[in-house]
Amino acid sequence: MAKETGTYLIPAIQKLPGLLxxxxxxxxxxxxxxxxxxxxxxHADQMSRLKEMIVDARRDGKAAGVDFIPIVNYPLCWAI
Incomplete structure (x- = not known):
């Protein structure tokens, strides 16, 4: 399922400003x-409004038996 949803998620996500x-x-x-x-x-909050993520991928995932949790944004505390 991950590869299939990637066919439409990748181009949609790549268009969003601020993606690192x-x-x-x-x-x-x-x-x-x-x-x-x-x-x-x-910019991170865009994912919670992206149609391809919240409508299309959710639909395809549920059809495959996937349970979704809400999208959570975690501010970074540290990095290596």
Whole structure:
């Protein structure tokens, strides 16, 4: 499922201003995580309004049995 949703999520996310990096991973047991780095909290919040994420990927995920949690923005405390 991660590869399929990437076909429409990647181009949509790449168009958003302020994106510094984005990672999506899927474990062998089927859990998934998306981590993105943005230049501001305002830009990070775009993901909670991105149609391809909140409508299309949610629809496709639910059809595959995925449970979603709300998108959470975590301000960075430190980095290496």
């Amino acid at each position: 990096s984005y990672y999506a991973g899927a474990s062998p047991d089927g859990s998934m995580v998306h981590v993105s780095i943005w230049d501001s909290e305002e």
